[in-house]
Amino acid sequence: MTGLPRTHHGSTNGKPHRTGGSHLRLVSPDEAGTTRHPMDDAHGHTIGVRVPAEASQLIMLRALAETVCLTADFDVSMVTDIRVALDEVATALVSHRTPGTEISCDFTYDEQSIEVRINSVSQTDAAFRVASMGWHLLQAITDDLQTEVGPFDHHASGYPTQVRFTRNRDWLPLD
DSSP states (O other), X not given: OOOOOSOOOXXXXXXXXXXXXXXXXXXXXXXXXXXXXXXXXXXXXEEEEEEESSGGGHHHHHXXXXXXXXXXXXXXXXXXXXXXXXXXXXHHHHHTBXXXXXXXXXXXXXXXXXXXXXEEEESSTTSSOTTSHHHHHHHHHOSEEEEEEOOOBTTTTBEEEEEEEEEEOSSOOOO
């Protein structure tokens, strides 16, 4: 896993902007520093976002998760599960963030499932504990759950951390 840049704010047209005091930038998975997933082909879609790793940005991540899931025609219970799972991961990463870092979040979906990848830089190599109550919650509402913590990155002043989870559709959309 590659480390994330310390800070990079702006808009999709390259000009910085502010909306309500926060910075939002939609990015491609390559630009976000994540790797392409096998679903990233003609049949899958990826939406990525990068926001400052601050509690005030959690609402933006929740809203984007809900929008992506509804646009992809996932049912309401699945949308809720994805939003709760993302919130649990992002909250843990924000609470252990390295100052000045960002959270990047990629949603990759196709007709069968959605995968969410959340990346940040943490002050500790145990920002998201596998034995925690949050981990057990995530296991209950996702179909696959993985976490990766890289070695301490001196340039980023922390541990690059990625949490990935997948949720499969309970049904397939009608054409």
